Amino acid sequence: MGNRFQEVMARRGEIMRRALGMDYSRFERSPIAFDYEGMMAAHGYSLDDIVAIQRRAGVGDTPLLELRNLTDLVRSVSEPGKGARIFVKDEAANLAGAFKDRRASVSIHVAKEKGYEGVIAATSGNYGAAVASQAARNSLKCIICQETFDSRHVGQPEILEKGRICEAYGAEVVQMTVGPELFFHMLELLDQTGYFAASLYSPYGVGGIETLGLEIARQMTELTGAPPTHVVVTHAGGGNTTGTARGLKRAGATQTQVVSASVDLSGLHMASDNDFNRKSFTTGHTGFGVPFATWPDRADVPRNAARPLRYLDRYLTVTQGEVFYVTEALVKLEGLERGPAGNTAMAAAVSLARELPREATVVVQETEYTGAGKHHWSQLNFARQMGVEVRAGDPKDNVPGKVIVIPEGIEQVRAKDFDVARMRRSYVRNALRNAPAGYVPSDDDIVFLAEDTNTDPATMERLVAEVRAELGEG
Amino acid sequence: MGTEQTGEVRDVSDAKATRARAGDWVEVECVLLEPADRSPNLPPDTAAKPLMMWVKGFALGEAALGEEVTIETMTGRRVTGRLSAVNPGYTITYGDPIPELVHVGRDLRARLAAWRAAQGAAGDAPAGGEG
Numbered sequence: 001m002g003n004r005f006q007e008v009m010a011r012r013g014e015i016m017r018r019a020l021g022m023d024y025s026r027f028e029r030s031p032i033a034f035d036y037e038g039m040m041a042a043h044g045y046s047l048d049d050i051v052a053i054q055r056r057a058g059v060g061d062t063p064l065l066e067l068r069n070l071t072d073l074v075r076s077v078s079e080p081g082k083g084a085r086i087f088v089k090d091e092a093a094n095l096a097g098a099f100k101d102r103r104a105s106v107s108i109h110v111a112k113e114k115g116y117e118g119v120i121a122a123t124s125g126n127y128g129a130a131v132a133s134q135a136a137r138n139s140l141k142c143i144i145c146q147e148t149f150d151s152r153h154v155g156q157p158e159i160l161e162k163g164r165i166c167e168a169y170g171a172e173v174v175q176m177t178v179g180p181e182l183f184f185h186m187l188e189l190l191d192q193t194g195y196f197a198a199s200l201y202s203p204y205g206v207g208g209i210e211t212l213g214l215e216i217a218r219q220m221t222e223l224t225g226a227p228p229t230h231v232v233v234t235h236a237g238g239g240n241t242t243g244t245a246r247g248l249k250r251a252g253a254t255q256t257q258v259v260s261a262s263v264d265l266s267g268l269h270m271a272s273d274n275d276f277n278r279k280s281f282t283t284g285h286t287g288f289g290v291p292f293a294t295w296p297d298r299a300d301v302p303r304n305a306a307r308p309l310r311y312l313d314r315y316l317t318v319t320q321g322e323v324f325y326v327t328e329a330l331v332k333l334e335g336l337e338r339g340p341a342g343n344t345a346m347a348a349a350v351s352l353a354r355e356l357p358r359e360a361t362v363v364v365q366e367t368e369y370t371g372a373g374k375h376h377w378s379q380l381n382f383a384r385q386m387g388v389e390v391r392a393g394d395p396k397d398n399v400p401g402k403v404i405v406i407p408e409g410i411e412q413v414r415a416k417d418f419d420v421a422r423m424r425r426s427y428v429r430n431a432l433r434n435a436p437a438g439y440v441p442s443d444d445d446i447v448f449l450a451e452d453t454n455t456d457p458a459t460m461e462r463l464v465a466e467v468r469a470e471l472g473e474g
Numbered sequence: 475m476g477t478e479q480t481g482e483v484r485d486v487s488d489a490k491a492t493r494a495r496a497g498d499w500v501e502v503e504c505v506l507l508e509p510a511d512r513s514p515n516l517p518p519d520t521a522a523k524p525l526m527m528w529v530k531g532f533a534l535g536e537a538a539l540g541e542e543v544t545i546e547t548m549t550g551r552r553v554t555g556r557l558s559a560v561n562p563g564y565t566i567t568y569g570d571p572i573p574e575l576v577h578v579g580r581d582l583r584a585r586l587a588a589w590r591a592a593q594g595a596a597g598d599a600p601a602g603g604e605g
Contacts, residue, residue, distance in 0.1 A: 005511050069586060071601040076589035085601060118549060141549040151523040157566045164564045167530070172548040176506065177526045181513050185506055185527065193549070273520040325578065332579025333586070373566035381569030392574045406574040410582065 008187050016301065019190040019197035021114045024302035031435040033448035034303055036310075040203045040246075043110065047250060050106060051211055057105035057134060058095040060211050064219040064363070065090055069333040074353045077411040084353040084360035087228070088346065089216055090367050092338055096133035096169070097126065097369030099212055099240065103200060104130035106208035111196035112138045118195040122186040122300065124148065124159045125236075125283045125341075126368055131198050132169035141172075143195065145186045148175035150276045157382050158282050158341070161373025178276045183300055199301050206243045206305035213247020216363050217256070227253035228363040232345040232352060235260035235315070236288040238296060238308035244365050245311030257313045261348030261415065262289035263341075264317040265400045277386045278401035280320045280379040284344040286418075289315075294426040297434070309420075309427055309453045316415035318347040319398035321390075321405040326350055326413060327376045340376040342368030351415035380404070424453045428460075428467045438473065491560040494533040494543060501530045501562040502545055502555030529553055530562060 008015075017023060022042065027035040045053070054060040067086045075083030094101035104127065111119050118141030121131045128144040135142035144166045149155045155163075155175075163173045174189070176182055190197055199205060217227040231248065233241045245258045263285040268275040270287040279285070293315075296304035326347040327340045345364045353362050372378060380390055383404055393405045395412055407413055428449060432441070441449070441464055443457075450460040494500045507525040531545030537557045544554040590600045 003511050005507055005513060066601075068601045072590060073582060073586050075601065076585060143549055149526070149528075151520075151526070153526075160564065160566050164566070167548075170548060172529065172531070172551070175528045177523065178520055179512065179516060179525050181507060181525050184513070185525075193551070269517050271515075271520055272517045273523055324572075324575065328575045328578045329582055333582055372568050375568050377568050377570075377572050377575070378566065380572045380575075390572070390574060406572075410585075 005181060005184050008184050008191070011191070012187060013302075015187050015191050016197060019120075019195065020199065020202065020301065021110070021116075021196065022202070027303065029448070030442060030445055031439050032431050032441055032445040036307065036452070039303060040207060040305060043203055043207065045106075045207070047210060047214065050207060053109045054102060054105050054208070054211060057101070057109070057137065059101040059105045060094070060215065062093040062215070063090045064088070064216065064223065066223065067334050070329065070350070071353070073329070073333065073410055074350055075358070078354045081357060082354060083358055084230070084356035084362045085358070086349055086353050086362050086364065087220070087223075088336070088364045088367060089212065090336070091212070091342070091365075092367040092369045096129040096165070098130060098342065099209065099366045100125070100127040100130040101133070102208040102212055102243075103127060103205035103239065104134045104198065104208075106204040107131070107198040107202060108134035108138050108140065110204050111140060111198065114196065116194070116196035117141060118143065118193060119198040120145065120186060120189055120193070120195045121198040121200070122182050123200065124162060126162065127200055128162050128171070129165045129169065132166040132171035135171065136169045141195065142170070143172045143174060143189055143193070145174045145182055145189065146176065147178060147182050149177050151177055151273050154277055156277055156282055157373040157378045161371060164373070178271065178273045180271055186300070197300070199299070200237060200239055201299040201301045201304045201306050203305045206239045209239060209243020210247035210250060212365060213244040213249070213253070214251045216244070216365060217248055217251035217253040220361065220363060224361055227251070227256050228361040229255070230257045230259055230352065230356070230360060230362045232259045232261055232349045232362060232364050234284040234342060234344040234366060235262045235308065236283045236285065237292045237299070237306055238289070239306035240366070241308040241312055242306045242310065258311050259314045259316060259348065259352060260289070260308060260312045261316045261318060261345045262286045263320055263323060263344050264398070264416070267399075268401045275401055278388055280383050280404065281323070281341055281344070284341045286317060290423065294423050295430040307452055309424060310451065311454065312420065315418040315420055315423070316348040316352065317418050318344060318351070318413070318415050319395045319405065320400070321398055322395050322407055322413045323347045324376045324380060324404070325407045329410065336367065337370055339368040339370040339374045340379060342366050347413055348415045350410065350413045424455065425463060425467065427453055428463055429471070432464070432467055432471060432473070493538045494536065494557055494560045496533055496535055498533045499530065499561055500533045500543070500545060500557060501528055501559040502543060502553060503528050503558040504553070504555035528558060533557075
């Protein structure tokens with residue numbers, strides 16, 4: 001037998017072209033630059049069209065709630081005049097319980113329109129439930145590929161719950177052990193079935209999130225008379241940040257600061273069999289957040305529609321213990337029992353609101369459903385079973401994979417700023433490394449790189465020169 | 475043939491069937507890639523293990539746990555693998571309360587009430603009183 005992995009991976013381009021129903025090559029401008037806005041508009045749907053698709057799908061138009069108790073709790077530990085108002089967009093109210101329904105609803109609509117018999121997605125997260133639910137409504141077959149178990153066949157309870165809910169919606173769930181070859185098997189299944197690839201990173205998926213930014217701008221204007229000063233986004237692959245920020249801009253909320261937030265899982269290797277079950281978050285963490293922001297085109301599509309460096313103004317990290325603590329606070333103070341992964345931005349917002357003036361408005365832009373497996377208690381009980389120490393104390397003593405420290409007071413919830421300038425530099429290094437050896441970036445490439453990192457061409461020109469010198473190409 | 479889902483080994487001597495008949499809802503286990511055939515970019519702990527896969531469907535024949543059987547999945551695909559569970563269930567739970575969290579609600583409500591009382595005495599309006 002030849003090497004099945006290499007054979008399938010060599011046919012990647014051909015398989016994905018048919019499965020995505022879209023030719024990405026027409027957007028390419030050079031080995032570095034491509035027409036991002038052209039790609040995002042290629043589906044031909046207006047924002048109103050997407051709103052209409054989502055209404056039919058039972059998705060969107062979720063409540064936006066002011067969290068008065070949490071706001072006062074933050075004010076109780078803030079300096080005088082500080083402590084912004086905190087709001088939350090209750091995305092758990094979507095059909096399958098998360099903002100991922102917005103992504104899935106558009107992808108599945110497209111799959112149905114294009115006449116595919118079924119859809120396939122590779123995801124261990126809420127996106128699987130969203131795709132399975134929308135596939136059921138559209139009478140499409142559905143396969144969800146999950147990275148579920150370590151080599152001892154022990155599964156993270158959150159992922160096992162996602163598998164359960166996908167099967168509840170009638171999907172076939174293909175569960176695998178740890179490894180990036182999840183993508184290889186998804187390709188095999190796409191090849192075998194001829195189904196549509198419902199990628200998280202297609203323009204359909206990311207375009208579907210723009211309605212979330214739009215709704216936040218409108219609902220905040222109704223509630224407070226203006227769009228929010230800050231929106232905090234739980235950040236993993238970057239689609240949530242990208243789509244929400246694009247929607248805010250399209251609604252005219254150009255002054256709103258977009259703050260991404262991830263759980264700090266530094267030091268844990270995402271493809272490690274040993275580390276796999278030593279993390280209590282399966283998404284919304286730096287293990288996805290940093291590599292995808294600094295090289296979006298590592299995704300399962302030729303060009304990733306999720307390009308968060310274009311949009312984020314700040315990137316905050318919080319610890320697992322801080323998120324679990326804030327999740328418990330949210331249940332007890334606001335009557336909102338929601339999943340911890342979706343509360344990552346909530347923990348960051350508690351810290352952010354404390355440093356902002358009282359007049360500022362902070363919107364946490366998602367929640368997710370919870371339940372056995374996804375619940376913060378399940379996660380902490382599982383962490384203990386896996387040998388991770390759980391204790392009360394100061395979150396600064398947190399060590400991903402070894403110690404989860406639950407804060408002893410709300411004043412101990414302090415997000416950290418991740419260096420966005422460093423991420424930009426890392427992105428430029430990746431862009432240059434992925435171009436052919438010796439390729440000299442053109443003026444058009446500089447403009448593209450500046451846009452793709454939310455900076456200006458003059459700054460980018462200097463940065464490119466520095467990075468080329470580092471790579472020995474200067 | 476382990477089907478444990480939360481770190482506890484399932485007791486196969488319980489009421490769970492150890493044989494599948496045609497038409498039963500079952501799970502099969504397959505090796506997708508042997509270690510030598512895996513991606514070249516893996517950390518050593520992962521590279522040393524095969525890539526395994528499990529999927530559920532309706533058995534197309536009889537088999538005992540560990541024996542090879544072909545199933546038809548929910549999408550109608552046929553997959554052949556070793557029988558790993560008959561009528562596989564879900565054992566995920568909330569588990570016990572977390573001692574480090576059980577008092578959080580009580581403490582934060584008390585803190586909030588005390589702060590609001592102090593603010594009221596000072597004539598400031600807490601967020602709880604705003605529009």
